[in-house]
Amino acid sequence: MDIKDLNKSQLILLAILLSFITSIATGIVTVTLMQQAPDSVTVPINRIIKQTVEKIQQVEGKTTVNTVVIKEEDLVVDAIAKNQSTVFALSKEIIDLNNQNAEVSAGRGFAVSEGGIIVADSTLVGGKGVYYVSNASGKFNAQFISLDEAGFSYLQIGTPLDEKNVLSFTLPVPGDVSKMKIGQKIIVMGNAISSFIFDGDKELKINVPKSSAGGLVVNLDGEALGIALSSETKPFTSIDVINESLKQLTITN
Numbered sequence: 001m002d003i004k005d006l007n008k009s010q011l012i013l014l015a016i017l018l019s020f021i022t023s024i025a026t027g028i029v030t031v032t033l034m035q036q037a038p039d040s041v042t043v044p045i046n047r048i049i050k051q052t053v054e055k056i057q058q059v060e061g062k063t064t065v066n067t068v069v070i071k072e073e074d075l076v077v078d079a080i081a082k083n084q085s086t087v088f089a090l091s092k093e094i095i096d097l098n099n100q101n102a103e104v105s106a107g108r109g110f111a112v113s114e115g116g117i118i119v120a121d122s123t124l125v126g127g128k129g130v131y132y133v134s135n136a137s138g139k140f141n142a143q144f145i146s147l148d149e150a151g152f153s154y155l156q157i158g159t160p161l162d163e164k165n166v167l168s169f170t171l172p173v174p175g176d177v178s179k180m181k182i183g184q185k186i187i188v189m190g191n192a193i194s195s196f197i198f199d200g201d202k203e204l205k206i207n208v209p210k211s212s213a214g215g216l217v218v219n220l221d222g223e224a225l226g227i228a229l230s231s232e233t234k235p236f237t238s239i240d241v242i243n244e245s246l247k248q249l250t251i252t253n
Contacts, residue, residue, distance in 0.1 A: 072185065075220040076195070079187055082222035085135055085169045086110045087189050090120055090142075090155070090214065093130040106131065107213040107230070108190050109155065111169045112246055116157035118142065119242055121213035123230050125153045133157055138165025148245050150237045151229045152214075172216060174239045175223025177202050188228050190215030204236040 090106035109120035118133060125131065131142040133155065141158035148154075157167060180186070182200045187193065190212020198204075206228045208215060213230035226238040 072220070076185070076187060079218050079220055079222035080189065080193060083110070083170070083172055083189060083216055083218060083224070085137070086172050087216050088118055088133040088135050088169075089191075090118075090125065091132045091134075092125070103132070105191075105211055107210060108215040109133065110189075110214075110216040110224075110227070111157075111171055112242060114171065116167065116169075117145070117246070117249070118155045118157060119152050119214070119227060120155055121227070121229050122147050122151055122153040124210060124213055125155060131155055132161070135169060137168035138162060140165070140167060146249065150241050150245065151231050151234050152227055152237055152242065152245075154249060172218070172224035172239070173222065174243065175219050175221070175225045176240075177204065177225045177238055180219065180225075185220055186225065187218050187220070188212065188215050189218065190228060206235045208235070 087108060087110045090109050091103050092106045093101050093103055096102040106124040107121050109118040109125070111117070112119050125144065126147065128144050131144060133140050133142045139161045141161065142155040143158055145154035145156055160167065180198045180202070182198060184198045185195055186198055186204065187195045188206060188208060190208050192212060194208070194212070196206075204217065204226070206217065208228045208230065210230050213228060215228045217225045217228050217236065219225060224239045226236055227242065229235050229237060
């Protein structure tokens, strides 16, 4: 039969059939190309797909589908919000040039146990002394516990400087840096918030000033990956190393 002999309905059906065949062919080609493509191509595409969420709602007997696109900046905001009370600003007392007591920054730290233990950068918190820690719930005395050869140290939160303050904090949810993919964003919660793109090296090369040393390193899900250190040779220690060290920690008064 010649195509000219087809009526209007038959032409429409033919067009639908051709469209269906074309979509199947396109899908097969796309899947094949995605399987062969390098990570630098597939990771950004997968991130876009992951950030598109479909919500199915029942409205008066009907099923409606609303597509909500989650922006990366929203994920960053959520990741920070999840850990705001986890991170503490640290300070310590020193003797200044005038032989007077002075309080100076000791970087950042974050809670790692319900007992109020904080992990910090051992370069800034390196031994016995007078320390203070503060978050949104107030400012508190802190006692030095010990150093770890992996580049961090422990403090124990003590009494509040103001009796009206009641200590409140959350513990971070452990993440796994080995599961990170090239192109994913990593956030450092230091004195200022900074971020960088994961390049595949699981020994993260984090560059932070001393004021941010001891900051919590998280992924976009808000999971803790580890601690940012001021050391040039070892600027990052994973949360797994910290948790293993914590199991061996002995606190003496």
